[in-house]
Amino acid sequence: GAVVSQHPSRVICKSGTSVKIECRSLDFQATTMFWYRQFPKQSLMLMATSNEGSKATYEQGVEKDKFLINHASLTLSTLTVTSAHPEDSSFYICSATSEGVAGTDTQYFGPGTRLTVL
Amino acid sequence: EDQVTQSPEALRLQEGESSSLNCSYTVSGLRGLFWYRQDPGKGPEFLFTLYSAGEEKEKERLKATLTKKESFLHITAPKPEDSATYLCAVPPEGSNYKLTFGKGTLLTVNP
Numbered sequence: 246g247a248v249v250s251q252h253p254s255r256v257i258c259k260s261g262t263s264v265k266i267e268c269r270s271l272d273f274q275a276t277t278m279f280w281y282r283q284f285p286k287q288s289l290m291l292m293a294t295s296n297e298g299s300k301a302t303y304e305q306g307v308e309k310d311k312f313l314i315n316h317a318s319l320t321l322s323t324l325t326v327t328s329a330h331p332e333d334s335s336f337y338i339c340s341a342t343s344e345g346v347a348g349t350d351t352q353y354f355g356p357g358t359r360l361t362v363l
Numbered sequence: 364e365d366q367v368t369q370s371p372e373a374l375r376l377q378e379g380e381s382s383s384l385n386c387s388y389t390v391s392g393l394r395g396l397f398w399y400r401q402d403p404g405k406g407p408e409f410l411f412t413l414y415s416a417g418e419e420k421e422k423e424r425l426k427a428t429l430t431k432k433e434s435f436l437h438i439t440a441p442k443p444e445d446s447a448t449y450l451c452a453v454p455p456e457g458s459n460y461k462l463t464f465g466k467g468t469l470l471t472v473n474p
Contacts, residue, residue: 247409277460288450288464289407338406342460351397352462354406 248272249341251355258329259363266324266358268339274319275341279352280312283336295322329362336360366390367453369465376472379440384468386451387433396434397462398427399450407450410436441472 248271258264268278277296281289293314295301301314311333313325322341326333338357342350366389376382388396395414399407411420413429420427424445426437436449448469452462 249406251406279461288466291461294460336404340406350460351409351412353409354399357404357406359404 247343247353249353249355251358255359257361260330261328263327264329266337268322268355270320270341273343277342278322279340280324281338331362334360334362367463367465369468373469376441378472378474381439384436384449388453390453390456394454397452398436401448443472443474446472
């Protein structure tokens, strides 16, 4: 149980184009979804938190107009990298939460999307 | 500032050589400590959640323990397939939903 998928797993695009990444919870309804990016040999950095039907909450320093997040349903969230540039190349990972105990939700992660901007 | 520190950064073991990874945290009022395993080029895989000091959880060759200031991930008789980066994370103060991650320990188990 608690499976999260991401699509695509790998994408290469030209500078200036936009790229959309999908994150789906396959066997549970996610109350909240998160988007992270990870640079080589570094840990995960939270970009934004999204709840179904409401605007995403972005972490400090993350451009909300560049990284558009749409949380259309309890099983789907999308991240669109607009006007991508080479510095946006990274590994993007989503996670989804399922109700846990003691008021803390366990995050289940997707397999990640490798974005390369040429 | 909430901090999660993992040590060592990297650990090389021979197959069958047991050891422990450490995760120390400074967040007050801990509301869960999470352990994940991450293979290269993949998303983290959930292993354990610990909520209170003294709690222990086991899964195959892994056992996680928790004190008031740190957690240990004990690996007993590891196999090469246990090679991965092990991450620990805690919810920062004031949030039940976010996670603050440590930098991880890269474990390599040689046959």
